[in-house]
Amino acid sequence: MATIGFIGLGNMGGPMAINLVKAGHSVKAFDLSQDAIAKVVAEGGQAAATAAEAATDVEFLVTMLPAGKHVEGLMVTGETPLFDVVADGTLIIDSSTIDADTAKRVAATGADRGISFIDAPVSGGVGGAVAGTLAFMVGASDEQFAKAKPILDCMGKNIFHAGDNGAGQVAKACNNMLLAILMTGTSEALNMGVKNGLDPAVLSEIMKQSSGNNWSLQVYNPFPGVMEGVPSSNDYQGGFQVDLMFKDLGLAMELSQQSASPTPMGSQARALFNLHKANGNGGLDFSSVLRLYQDQ
Numbered sequence: 270m271a272t273i274g275f276i277g278l279g280n281m282g283g284p285m286a287i288n289l290v291k292a293g294h295s296v297k298a299f300d301l302s303q304d305a306i307a308k309v310v311a312e313g314g315q316a317a318a319t320a321a322e323a324a325t326d327v328e329f330l331v332t333m334l335p336a337g338k339h340v341e342g343l344m345v346t347g348e349t350p351l352f353d354v355v356a357d358g359t360l361i362i363d364s365s366t367i368d369a370d371t372a373k374r375v376a377a378t379g380a381d382r383g384i385s386f387i388d389a390p391v392s393g394g395v396g397g398a399v400a401g402t403l404a405f406m407v408g409a410s411d412e413q414f415a416k417a418k419p420i421l422d423c424m425g426k427n428i429f430h431a432g433d434n435g436a437g438q439v440a441k442a443c444n445n446m447l448l449a450i451l452m453t454g455t456s457e458a459l460n461m462g463v464k465n466g467l468d469p470a471v472l473s474e475i476m477k478q479s480s481g482n483n484w485s486l487q488v489y490n491p492f493p494g495v496m497e498g499v500p501s502s503n504d505y506q507g508g509f510q511v512d513l514m515f516k517d518l519g520l521a522m523e524l525s526q527q528s529a530s531p532t533p534m535g536s537q538a539r540a541l542f543n544l545h546k547a548n549g550n551g552g553l554d555f556s557s558v559l560r561l562y563q564d565q
């Protein structure tokens with residue numbers, strides 16, 4: 270059993286922290302929201318009054334925050350930097366999706382001070398976080414990866430060592446750019462089929478068994494009523510917000526620019542999500558991008 274601090278108990282972090290508790294670890298949980306802390310405490314976690322308290326005297330510190338500015342603020346530039354608080358030997362595992370540059374910079378600042386900070390963003394959505402079946406993409410040294418793996422195993426099914434610090438975030442940006450392209454493409458095809466008289470469920474099944482098959486059709490159909498238990502059948506509530514997908518596509522575009530990698534499909538997907546967000550849909554699940562086509 271390990272002592273673990275956990276900061277950021279939102280849609281993803283909450284269930285991830287609960288899975289660590291269920292695996293028998295001692296978890297000190299902190300979030301800006303008291304309700305979020307209460308949910309973890311109800312499952313056997315301990316409430317921390319501050320981020321610094323969650324980070325003190327723990328073997329591992331896991332963070333699951335919105336963006337790079339939150340992670341760097343908390344670790345390095347904020348009022349009480351956690352790098353001033355963590356004990357020697359604490360391994361900090363940042364599972365937030367942030368830009369690779371910030372991940373590398375924070376890791377390098379930590380390394381200068383003898384602090385281990387690794388990036389371990391995830392894929393699998395809220396369902397994967399609850400079920401403990403997330404995929405982790407880890408940017409770390411071999412030694413750091415080996416130390417983190419038993420902890421990540423409590424929250425995920427597939428744990429990948431992508432490379433050195435920042436490599437996890439590069440893998441995540443590539444994956445989510447592809448996901449955005451697949452979701453917009455699937456929405457485009459479904460809308461065209463339905464406008465031409467097809468039943469969305471029948472068309473989905475045909476494409477799923479044909480060469481258009483992809484993750485969106487398999488487990489996250491964007492058309493309301495085709496699949497049970499997904500956001501499209503719940504008025505696009507819960508799931509993975511348009512705002513977060515738009516953020517992730519921004520991270521992909523930054524990488525594309527820095528490395529001069531052509532990403533015309535990623536740019537187009539970003540433009541579509543930008544338009545959808547500008548129409549007031551930032552808080553909806555990203556599969557609601559289907560509505561953009563329906564409203565044309």
Ligand code: NAD
Pocket residue numbers: 276277278279280281282299300301302305320333334335336339343364365366367391392393394395508509510513
């Ligand atoms: P969320 O908004 O539900 O949760 C973020 C939590 O962080 C909130 O509870 C907020 O109160 C807390 N927080 C923010 N600043 C804080 C601070 N300084 N101290 C303590 N707590 C603070 O977001 P989420 O959906 O859980 O996503 C978290 C991260 O995971 C994001 O980087 C996102 O891109 C990534 N992600 C999300 C999904 C998904 O399906 N939702 C999937 C994969 C990756």
